[in-house]
Amino acid sequence: MPFEDSDEPVESPIEDDLEPGDDEYFDDEDERDYAPRQPPVACQTTEAFKQFHRAQGTTGEQFCEKVRDIIEYMEKQQMNTALFLHHLLWNTAEVISDTKCQYERTSLTHSAELPGVLRNLYRPPRKHGRGYRAKGAAHAMTEVAKEIIAREVNNEMRALRPIMEAQPEDFNEESLLKITLDEMIPQVKAAAPTWWSICNTAAFTPKQAARNTKKSSPDTAILMVTAIVCFSRSVHRCKLQQLCSAYLKACGLKSRAFDTLHALYFCMSQKTVYNALDRIAESAQAQMREDVKQYPVRGTHDNINIRFQSYEQRTDNKTHFDSGTAATVYPVKDPNAVAPSPTAYQAKRAAGAKDPISPFTVIDLEDKASPQIHSRAVHQILRFLIDSEPFDLRTYKFKDSGLFEPPPPVLQLPTGPEHALVQYMCGTIHQEEASYEGNEKCIREWMRQLGLSAPEDMQKMSEEQLIVWIGDQLTASRMRGIKRFRAQDLNSVQRFDWLIEQPGFFHYMINLGFSFHHQYYGVPGSMGLKHAIDVLDRKNLAKPSVQGTFHHNLDELLHHVAEAHFRDAACALAGVDSLQDLRERSPEALTELANEIWTKLASTQALEELRSKKARDEVHEQSVMFNRDILDYLDLDDAIRHGDVGRVRNLLPRLLFRFIGGGHSNYVTETLELIQALECEWPDDLKVWILQYCWLGNTTGRAGCFAPFDLIQEHNIRDIKHIFAVFGPYATWKYIKKISAAIPTMRKIKDHVEADINHFRRGKSHTKPAKEADVAKLQRVYATGKIHIYDQKRTPLSKEGKAKDYMENGSNFDTLQTTMKKWLARHVSTRAETQDWTDYAMLAAMSNVAGGTGRADDQHLSSPSSSPTTGSNMNDDTGDIADLEMASVSSDSSSLSYE
Structure with missing residues (x-):
């Protein structure tokens, strides 16, 4: 917890810290004792004597005789070895100063033989392992060694x-x-x-x-x-x-x-840590403002719900949930990036709004993208076959065949450490963003934190920059509504011409999953998702939810069901009992089989042929329809993960058809707005900018690690709420805002330490349980039910178990035309082009007189005459439905609903 308001300062337990002037030496030491010196001359005499005896071939007996002679001479002098060494080694003043004694003392202390002498004194050698070992001078040397080591360690410290x-x-x-x-x-x-x-x-x-x-x-x-x-x-x-x-x-x-x-x-200490955390947050915000001045930026924001725990309840202090908004800014530091031109955008938008897309435009886009989508679908089917455990690709003799390589990407984003996403988290604010007014306040606050809130800065920014802001569907619709209501304001700042709203593809995937859940849930006997959930005993998948792990669990279920479907389809068409039997086939034959599966069991053509039969097999038809539809879901998921934004763009018409057919009106609007912008209202530089820098990001730079920006924002919100959560009585919105900017740095430090210390013990992601048992179980059930084999005598499905064909309903020309007419009636086609900065010039002068801060109040950044009072007073083309409500539109709805 922070200590800025604490009444009990925490003292450091380290009380005896170094005092000024403490050189850390013992009392009898100084720096000269550890100064390096050259080997003394006395050592040369020892070497000369050694060479003499070596040349003379002096034997051990002769050395023994010489030693005895010396000992006998010392005895005549009433001396022995102990007394001799005692006086020689600095214990008698006269001996210390005697030149001859100094010379001999030096020859001893610096000789190469001394370590061996001391080692033998400590532990005398012996030639056998019997009897008692001579103690030598072990006790005395141990005591001296302790002192020596203490001094040496002290010096090393x-x-x-x-x-x-x-x-x-x-x-x-x-x-x-x-x-x-x-x-x-x-x-x-x-x-x-x-x-x-x-x-x-x-x-x-x-x-x-x-x-x-x-x-x-x-x-x-x-x-x-x-x-x-x-x-x-x-x-x-x-x-x-x-x-x-x-x-x-x-x-x-x-x-x-x-x-x-x-x-x-x-x-x-914790106080030091929290003070440092404050400095890190301040430094990050300062660096963010510097980068905003140098580089073009993108941004995201989303709502955050936090539970504030009260440990002692009072009237004004109770446990409650509260809503705020968290934002992240991403500067583009790619030296090859070319920021889009606001002037070109305004001109292209005005021209494109007068010539909008038509149903023919959407159908033509789908036709052009179909060959690339088809090649990816066939490759996905092939990967299901060869990546399965029964096939065992690792031991397949043609495992390195080029036919197993994926088709070339349509528009691949680059990878590498230099392309890793740079992000700065803004200070989290206590402001909801579900309403129009809330979103407008949020945008003003982000501009203030970016250092762009001064009128002159806003004017310059609106004339020179375009900022793409990404969020969920609700955020994108609210921003579009704000721009629609301000379309006739006096200048580009008040009209928000500089802001380009973008829906995030993570929420697209969530809504797409809901669409499959609505369409194919069915009843237990219909071989739909309900049947698979029961077979696999999956929990909490009966009702769509944006909370918890529902999307993750549903996504896994769809992948497992899809894999089981295509594995069973392969066995049915190939006439084999197991994919293991396909190992004898060549890569060419396997590719042909995958293409045959798509043609006969996963295409619209196959579905139409089945429906044209006099005796219909609805279970088989529904299986083929699921195979066709799920391939688009898998393609979008794979394209996002691998950073192929060209494939994502190719799938937009099919997403539109599905959302129209399923009654997801909010995402119908978002998809139409996106197609309209790409085809009519965005100049080439802006299209390149958004495709390359605003749809997908990669926080690591590694291949296969791309994510939509709204998912990256969700990760940041998770960090605020859980990973780097603030607890206790000081967990206030003020403090959360204060430290939010430090979270990216703390995340980097956490990753850095774990990679440096703990990299060989634990990874960053959890290990997924093996899926083979679940997929094989589903495959056996589908094989038993013969869902991929036409049976004219099969019992028809009940009304509740029969799935509607969202793609057929959504691609119907009349339905598509009606839907686009309703959308076009609410699409903003005319916007003012005036640039009246009179109010802004006055505000800048007032700001300078007031204190020279260059900032104006939030209320001065918008036109009072057109500012809505509450979010409920403004009706956008997508309505006021929340994400869950818009995703929960009944699948039985046969037409689109608009507010």
Whole structure:
């Protein structure tokens, strides 16, 4: 929780931090003790003596005799080895200053033999394993070694200062993302070799070090231990603590846990973390405003519902749900991007509005796209066959055949790290966006946060830029309604000419799923979705919902049912019992089989032939109709995921037919508006801009990871509500707005730490349960029911179990013409072109006199004469129905309904 209003400041548990002037030396040390020196001359004498004895071939017996002679001489002098070394090694003043003694002392202390001498003193060698080992000087050397190691470790801790040091201002995105373990571990090893060796010995037993090569390296643990002891010395040596704190905050660690881990020196205090979070949010907003000045941008917003928990209820303090709006801005930093021209757009829009699309336009677009849609449909059927578990493509002898490659994309978006989406989250606001008034207030607030709310900035922006704003169907319809009601205002800012609304394709997919649910749900015996739900025992799929995991579950069901359908169709046409029997066929034969399946069991032509028969098989007809329809759903889903916006555009006429036939009037309007814009009202530069930059985004840059912008916005809302949620009494709209901008940075840090530390243990996505058992079960049921084999004696379906042909109803010329006439009657064809900036010039002058902030109040950004008071007073062409209501239109409806 934040501490700006806290009455109980949290003190740091580190009380004995370094004082100014503390050089971290022991009392009898200084910097000169650790200065590097050249090897002394005395060592050369030792080497000369060694060479002499080597040349003379001195034997062990001769060395023994010489040693005895020296010992006997010392005894005559009333000395022994212990007294000799005692006086020689800095214990007698006269010996210390004697030149000859100094020379001999140096030859001993710097000789290459000394480590071996000390090692033998500590642990005398022996030639056998029997009896007691000589103790040597183990006890004395252990005591001395402790002191030596303490001094050495102390010196190495000093050397780690530049590696581990970090200032409070370093707690930012740029600095944190630069920290990598692969870079720090070698640095720490080089600066503190003794300390690292001690920790490494403690982390491994001798036998583990010798034999257990699969045990994970302790380097990461040793680095963290090193960071903890450095942080214990000084709170400024907190580089890893800052990184861990940001990561733990991104993972939702509670405040009490922060206090506990801070007391263990593992992370920074919670107060430090929240202060840093505020700085990160402020920095992100500042960077967003800078990018808005340099690059063209896109934007999204959507509603967010948050539950505010009250732990002590009062009249003005109760647990409740509240609605707000969250927005995200995406600058386009592609150097090859060409921003669309507002002037060209206004001219093209005015001309196109006078010559709108007709039913012939839509039918012609569908005809032109059909060959590409057909090739994709055949490839999808082929992939169902060869990707199945019974076929086992990995062991198929022609697995590398080029016939298994997908058709070329129509308009493929580029991939790569340089094309990863850059996004900035605006501050979340306590403002609903379901009404027209709410959407208008939201747009003004986003412009204020982008630094574009000053009248002169808005005027310049409207003359030089076009901003595409993406949302769900309700958001797009509200923005279109605002522009319709302001079509005759005085200037382009007040008319919102600079804003281009776009519906997101994630909500298209949701509504498309609802359409299939309405059409094919049926009854248990109709072999529809209800039957599949019962066979697979799937839960919570009886009633469409925009809440929870309904769309995900329905999407999986449609994929599994489709795969089972086409696997059964292949077996029926090929005359085999299992797809395993198809392994003997060549890739050419398999491709021909897939094409035959489409022609005979998944096309409109096949459906018409079945309906023309005197004895009709409605179960078989419905299966063929489902096969035909589901291929478009699968094609759209695949095109979105792989970033082929050309395929998405090709499917728009078929989506229109389905929405008309299913009675989804809101999405009929959205699709017609989109086709009208693409074919008549958008100049070429704007079409390229929207197709390449405004339909799909890729947050990673990896192939196959594209997503609609409205889905990306839903992910950001999920992060606000759950991943980076704010809890407790300080969870207010004000604080949520304050830290929302920090969420993309926290997400980057979380991914960075997990990739750097935890990448070999756990991925980012959960493992899906195997689908083979479910698909195989459905396939067996369909094979038993012979749904892909014509049977003229089959019992007809009941009225409740019979699905209507949405595509046939929607593509009927008369129905299409009637629908488009109703849409055209409400489509804005005339907009004012005046540019009267008198009011704006006055507001700019008032703003400068008031304080020079360059900002005007929100109410000054719109024309009071045309501003609606409430959302309910304005009727858009799509009506005032919410997403769920518009998707729940009865499938029995035979005509479109408009408000």
